[in-house]
Amino acid sequence: MKRTAFLSLLLTAAALSLPLPAAEKAGPKPKLAERPLNAKAAPLNIAFISYANPQQVARDSEGVTKYLQKYLGMAVKGFVTLDYGSAIEAMRSEKADLAFVDPLAFMMAHEQIGARPLLLEIYRSGKPSYHSCIWVRKDRGLKQLADLRGKSIAFADQVDMSGHLMPRDVFVRAGLLPARRIEGEFFKQIYFAGGDEQAMRAMFNGFTDAAGVSQYSLGLLRGEERDQVMALATSIESPAHLLMARPGLGEELTQRIKRVLVALDKTNSADKAILDKLYGVQGYVEAQLDDFAEIAKVAAAYGFVKKPEMFSVGKAKP
């Protein structure tokens, strides 16, 4: 899912008071010591992604860059890219040290330039993961996935983990679609609506029989509309969106960045203000490479990941 779209989903969920179980963060908040600014150190450059509103994201990113600067003791600069490809290219040329990306972009960046996973975002579900759903209207009389044979479905976008590959994988695992992308064998029509909300609306308005998008897309419908739809099936869990680091970023610095960001505590109002603007997440937990093992196989089926076995090797190397 696109970064801004995902932010929108999470904020919508927040506005609608979606449930907020305790986050799976272990232990009390570690104490952080402020560090004096080392003017000689090279600045830490962070890429933030925004498909829709780069100016807003640039403003919103100031909270976390200032926070990091305070506790890392080095200049921290944020910049906005309009898509994941640009962020990865910036990392390849060492113009970006860190980037906030989705799992698909990370896996490709890991394969192609050796990017490392640092931290997973924690969502309002309290988990650093999410899944996709096959959404249908309740009044359509659809009871199981097989009932969608010969019908239509809207996905969000061709290159979208939660808005295409994961929900598509639901049909593959049910033996209804081949593992590779072949149109027309099960569905009468597959659409790419241009976003999660557009896909959900297409299903709700009756333009399609189903929508395959993120679990959080339900929050894009109004309350009374939500009662009229249901999830026919859910996908495997995907690790959450994450912060990744370029190869070669020093180990000590990497560990400090993790410590400082994991210490952000939603129950602390100052920290909450930072997190709310940082894609609206609840906090961070450390990411492991093999968190991506299962979805790497899904992405590999569509040619995005070439060597899914790279993600089944235990902890990420420093």
Added chain:
Amino acid sequence: MKPVPSSLFRSAFGALTLFAGGVLALALAFALAVPRARAHIVLPEKLHPVAESYRRVSFILNVIPVAWDQVDPEIVALAEYWRAIDAPAADNFLKDGQAIIAKATIKPDPEKGIEPMPRRQAAARVFELCTRVIPVLVRHHLKETEQRTDNRLETLAKVKKAHGIWQAFEDTLSVVDSEAYRAQGQAWLQMTSALGTPGLLGAGAVPFDRENFRQQSQVVLDYLDGSYGKEFHAVEGRRLAPAPIRSATFNHEAKLPLRLPPGTNINKQLPRPRQILNMTARGVDESETALIALGDMAFDSAEIFGEPARSLGINCNTCHNKSITNPNFFIPGLSARPGGADITGSFFAGQLNNGHFDPLDIPDLRGIRFLAPYGRNGRFESLRDFTRFAIVNEFNGDEPDPMLVDAIIAYMNEFDFLPNRYLNRDGTLNEQAPADARRGEKIFTRPFPQMNGMSCATCHIPSANFVDHKRHDVGTVKGSEPFSRDRALKTQTLLGIRHTPPYFHDGSHATLREVSEYFNNYYKLGLSARELADLTAYVETVGDGIDPMEDTVHTLEAEMQEFSFFLSAFEFLDDKNKPDLMGLTFRTIATEIRAHKWDLQDYTHLPVLDKMAELMDQADAARKTDDRVTMRKLVAAFRELYDKNKVFLK
């Protein structure tokens, strides 16, 4: 719990005018095709600015009287958008639109033979102009997209713009031409699919299918041009709506849908105001106050009103949230500013239309039992008459059961003022009050020759909750003619006033300082800046109150307690054999639970709320068949389920 029918907003000026035929026809045409239960917090509908302007202007043009000064900004907005594409065409559109508005609003002068353009004709012409703009703008963005550049994001944004503008018609199309609506929806999906994708880092690229895109865009454009092109005209005698009457699949029988336009806000304020019910403050067991419980339920029930308020979910509590003003309430075309509305127009009850746009500020109902007469101009001596009139004539409801009116009054009579730590029992300030306020008190009670020897306190009598129960002309109302006697308003209390801006009957003054300045100027009192500040401090101090707002934004727990309270009237109604009122109670509770269920913080308990609503549905079904035994069992089951789960329902 909560608070009275919109009693209080209403105009007192001008004769009641019945346009029997026309209004009735319009009222019928307004009938809802798609009633929609409203969620507790309704997120604003997000549309493209052009679609928002179009829907707003369409809505405003259908209301009698038309708020022409709100029409103009919308056509300016449409013209501005169009100007970036085709400046001469946009300028002509704006010129034509504003010329019609000028003709419609010109002051009549029979001696010179000047007559305004009839409202219906002017509204139809402006509506047609605005409607014809939409296909032009959609075409522009679709043609732009066909010339796709390599930047797929930009291309997608253009399609989204075109689609967003097309949505100006969506709410109508979906109801009156569902077949074409579905075909159009699928064409849009084909278009976004045809855009393809550059992929990510060289993987997953799909090329732009230009031919498919062109074909699908033509599907949309052909329909728009055929239905809303230069030949588009408003349907004579029907509500102004983009009805595609030339479409082969247009359903002539379908009723045009009515939705409140973008810019509407009927959500209640958060945090909520603190409501003080006298019985609760005295520690009374709420389960034994059946009539008050029934009144509380009715106050929260849109079912006591008629259409369109009923289907829009508007009830007394919408405007008088927890007995005080809802400062958020705003409906374009009905409101001039947030916290007010013109109820004496055609929208809620055509029969009450008085023909002129005179929105009133929503009044605070705290302490209402001490504040007779009722209505801004005090036209009703009795709260009962006023309440019944509001239900029947302001909000188009059926004649209420006398017990229901009694209940609403019993409930409203519980509304207390906020306690004020600075006031003595006789309404004078005590020694805790700030010094400037105490200086202001002396000004407030000082007789002024310019006021015929009266003081502010002559009308706002401190020992009588700051009212005198009379009506006065204090220059705030513009009369129908220079020597008319239609300017008097009732004296408003000052208690709680600090928490209910804006001020005056029409909400025309934002602050209490402005109010002080108004009276200083109107009566030529000659108060110095210091005296004005002191007088303002006095009114602010009198109008203050302890803990005016609740300290949480989470409201479900309190709402659930209230629904339980509603149901405490059940045995009383059963005993009095009031099946209709029992049904009203069941349906209101079910509706309210469904409206509030998404406020739940832990969704794992949603099934409990669904079950509770279902039990109320079933109780109502049993009532209809007069199966009292089953009905009582279902009520007992509801209570049991609530008691078992209430700790989770937050």
